[in-house]
Amino acid sequence: MTPERLSEVNQPMTEKMIPDIVVGRLPLYLRSLRQMAAEGRQVTSSQELGERLGISAAQIRKDLSQFGEFGKQGTGYHIKFLEEKLQEILHVNRDWDIAIVGAGDIGSAVARYKGFSHQGFCVAMIFDNDPKKVGTEVGDFIVKDAANMVEEIRAAGIQVAMITVPASEAQGVANKLVEAGVRAILNYAPVNLSVPSGVRVQYIDPVIHLQRMTYYLE
Amino acid sequence: MTPERLSEVNQPMTEKMIPDIVVGRLPLYLRSLRQMAAEGRQVTSSQELGERLGISAAQIRKDLSQFGEFGKQGTGYHIKFLEEKLQEILHVNRDWDIAIVGAGDIGSAVARYKGFSHQGFCVAMIFDNDPKKVGTEVGDFIVKDAANMVEEIRAAGIQVAMITVPASEAQGVANKLVEAGVRAILNYAPVNLSVPSGVRVQYIDPVIHLQRMTYYLE
Numbered sequence: 001m002t003p004e005r006l007s008e009v010n011q012p013m014t015e016k017m018i019p020d021i022v023v024g025r026l027p028l029y030l031r032s033l034r035q036m037a038a039e040g041r042q043v044t045s046s047q048e049l050g051e052r053l054g055i056s057a058a059q060i061r062k063d064l065s066q067f068g069e070f071g072k073q074g075t076g077y078h079i080k081f082l083e084e085k086l087q088e089i090l091h092v093n094r095d096w097d098i099a100i101v102g103a104g105d106i107g108s109a110v111a112r113y114k115g116f117s118h119q120g121f122c123v124a125m126i127f128d129n130d131p132k133k134v135g136t137e138v139g140d141f142i143v144k145d146a147a148n149m150v151e152e153i154r155a156a157g158i159q160v161a162m163i164t165v166p167a168s169e170a171q172g173v174a175n176k177l178v179e180a181g182v183r184a185i186l187n188y189a190p191v192n193l194s195v196p197s198g199v200r201v202q203y204i205d206p207v208i209h210l211q212r213m214t215y216y217l218e
Numbered sequence: 219m220t221p222e223r224l225s226e227v228n229q230p231m232t233e234k235m236i237p238d239i240v241v242g243r244l245p246l247y248l249r250s251l252r253q254m255a256a257e258g259r260q261v262t263s264s265q266e267l268g269e270r271l272g273i274s275a276a277q278i279r280k281d282l283s284q285f286g287e288f289g290k291q292g293t294g295y296h297i298k299f300l301e302e303k304l305q306e307i308l309h310v311n312r313d314w315d316i317a318i319v320g321a322g323d324i325g326s327a328v329a330r331y332k333g334f335s336h337q338g339f340c341v342a343m344i345f346d347n348d349p350k351k352v353g354t355e356v357g358d359f360i361v362k363d364a365a366n367m368v369e370e371i372r373a374a375g376i377q378v379a380m381i382t383v384p385a386s387e388a389q390g391v392a393n394k395l396v397e398a399g400v401r402a403i404l405n406y407a408p409v410n411l412s413v414p415s416g417v418r419v420q421y422i423d424p425v426i427h428l429q430r431m432t433y434y435l436e
Contacts, residue, residue, distance in 0.1 A: 027429035105327035184431035202427035209420035211245035213402035
């Protein structure tokens with residue numbers, strides 16, 4: 001269902017009814033607003049946001065209007081206010097602990113990544129099933145034994161996880177994460193995961209992004 | 219312009235007219251087909267592809283029909299044939315050399331990543347501007363001095379690059395890549411890049427994907 005249709009039929013605006021494609025653009029708006037705030041800016045417009053993101057100003061206004069009235073005609077958006085509202089909407093006005101499964105190159109890089117702080121996330125633990133890796137240091141963490149993954153994640157109440165294991169092991173890990181109570185999985189393995197409804201999966205696969213661009217190259 | 223409109227007005231099917239959102243789904247189809255082929259399968263259907271990907275069968279048929287007739291009513295798609303066709307369409311029936319700029323955790327992990335082979339890509343060189351990193355080994359590569367990036371990339375005729383530097387340096391690197399002749403940039407830095415038309419940018423930012431999921435968590 002498109003945003004246009006939602007407003008045409010004038011249904012009540014509960015969170016459940018916002019199309020995921022719209023939800024997916026909010027983090028981009030939030031990232032641009034943070035960038036502007038870091039530049040010392042206080043006010044912006046849908047035009048400026050649109051130019052930064054390559055999204056039309058009309059689309060941005062339409063997206064935001066589904067969540068409330070955040071700006072005034074002619075005066076634009078107060079950056080700090082809109083930033084806070086988007087954080088609330090996306091539930092990142094708090095920190096979500098993350099469990100990483102897979103302490104290889106990618107998992108270790110993500111565990112050491114400093115970009116999660118103040119964005120709503122905090123890496124809490126990292127697991128591997130390789131006895132040579134278990135007990136070693138990765139950034140600020142000691143790699144835990146994947147054999148205890150379900151119990152440890154459940155005990156910590158962690159709902160967000162990243163899979164950074166080889167493709168052949170990803171589905172097995174996903175099954176365990178679901179068993180442990182995880183409801184949001186960011187999958188770095190280049191394989192589609194099957195999960196029960198109520199569990200979300202997002203994919204990070206550089207090949208997918210690269211192939212989308214080579215289409216346009218000669 | 220939506221795919222529906224394209225077929226409604228019955229315009230000639232040149233590559234230029236396919237919406238990028240459709241192009242963006244082709245690598246997902248290709249990945250699933252490869253997976254099926256690896257499982258020893260020979261034939262599939264839009265229904266099965268759709269179930270694996272969480273995309274409707276009708277959408278998949280519509281997407282593919284924009285590029286030609288790849289399957290027959292009732293018999294489905296020959297996996298190997300459709301895989302080859304998609305590789306041709308996406309221009310990954312060849313290998314594209316990639317230059318990586320930034321030999322930190324993420325850049326090093328990507329340089330060592332084995333997932334590019336047989337997918338149309340081959341990491342060719344990695345640069346950094348840190349004298350402590352230049353000349354060191356990362357996987358099969360010796361880190362090159364970023365000061366020579368423009369000349370080396372241009373001399374090698376490389377059109378595809380990845381940016382794995384801190385956010386504050388990403389735009390500067392992008393400018394140099396464009397100067398060097400790069401036309402497709404995969405940006406791992408959490409910042410929007412401004413590039414001339416004719417240059418494509420795709421973004422990999424785990425925060426964006428995570429925030430898209432926490433929207434649905436309580």
